Amino acid sequence: MQIETPTILKKIVARKYEEIIERKSHTPYGNLEVAASVANVHNAPRGFAQALRHKIANGQAGVIAEIKQASPSKGVLRNPFLPADIARSYEKGGAACLSVLTDKDFFQGHEDFLVEARAACQLPVIRKDFIVDEYQVLEARAIGADCILLIAACLSGEKLRALDGMARDLGMDVLVEVHNRPEMELALEFTETELLGINNRDLHTFELSLDHTFELMGSVPSDRLIVTESGIHTRDDVALMREKDIHAFLVGEAFMRADDPGEKLAELFQS
Numbered sequence: 001m002q003i004e005t006p007t008i009l010k011k012i013v014a015r016k017y018e019e020i021i022e023r024k025s026h027t028p029y030g031n032l033e034v035a036a037s038v039a040n041v042h043n044a045p046r047g048f049a050q051a052l053r054h055k056i057a058n059g060q061a062g063v064i065a066e067i068k069q070a071s072p073s074k075g076v077l078r079n080p081f082l083p084a085d086i087a088r089s090y091e092k093g094g095a096a097c098l099s100v101l102t103d104k105d106f107f108q109g110h111e112d113f114l115v116e117a118r119a120a121c122q123l124p125v126i127r128k129d130f131i132v133d134e135y136q137v138l139e140a141r142a143i144g145a146d147c148i149l150l151i152a153a154c155l156s157g158e159k160l161r162a163l164d165g166m167a168r169d170l171g172m173d174v175l176v177e178v179h180n181r182p183e184m185e186l187a188l189e190f191t192e193t194e195l196l197g198i199n200n201r202d203l204h205t206f207e208l209s210l211d212h213t214f215e216l217m218g219s220v221p222s223d224r225l226i227v228t229e230s231g232i233h234t235r236d237d238v239a240l241m242r243e244k245d246i247h248a249f250l251v252g253e254a255f256m257r258a259d260d261p262g263e264k265l266a267e268l269f270q271s
């Protein structure tokens with residue numbers, strides 16, 4: 001199946017392929033394999049999906065709290081930006097998991113931010129990046145990631161299958177992100193993912209509508225966990241989702257703009 005790749009995403013992914021070539025010449029695959037097996041001893045996967053399920057089983061929302069300095073649509077979101085402090089604040093505020101942007105060129109992220117954030121708390125962490133190559137999956141585990149994001153809009157079915165399988169072999173969970181029906185079908189056909197992210201942000205236009213989640217949720221098998229992504233800003237947004245039986249959330253901007261991100265999390269999600 002051929003899926004149209006949105007424009008900004010095209011730009012990001014084109015740059016990503018260049019970046020991967022640079023990285024491969026700097027750190028050979030073999031070195032990363034060693035680093036990944038060391039990580040499996042010293043930074044064993046913390047169970048990302050399990051942490052979400054655990055919160056939800058206790059009647060709470062499962063919140064993946066994002067650590068993101070900037071975004072292409074909103075520019076700089078937080079300054080100063082201290083990943084370890086933010087991680088501790090999120091843990092205190094009741095987050096289930098963390099999401100750390102590692103893309104440099106478009107989100108001002110860095111692998112070090114993931115390492116610092118994870119070391120500062122007990123929470124499982126997803127590497128948030130544009131993953132299109134096995135090298136990045138290995139790299140994710142090498143820096144301690146517990147989960148990776150795979151964006152269906154920039155991957156073929158075969159590539160999705162390969163990257164999903166590799167992440168699982170390394171002990172990580174996978175969050176597959178979709179934002180329309182063909183992408184949803186691709187995710188369900190080619191991956192074994194338990195976690196299906198529905199992005200409320202249209203990657204063509206940056207336009208946001210929580211209706212994306214409602215429109216797509218009906219085609220998700222009941223054994224999967226839907227994560228509603230982007231554009232959650234108020235207690236009303238949260239209540240609306242929970243009324244429709246959506247209990248897992250990925251939230252960035254609303255927390256990043258708050259003085260105390262963890263306090264903001266508690267304010268939005270405490271019942």
Ligand SMILES: O=P(O)(O)OC[C@@H](O)[C@@H](O)c1c[nH]c2ccccc12
Nearest residue numbers: 199229230231232250251252253254
């Ligand atoms: O900041 P928001 O609107 O709360 O959104 C968080 C998250 O969903 C968003 O950062 C995101 C969703 N999918 C992505 C893919 C790549 C980079 C970023 C993202």
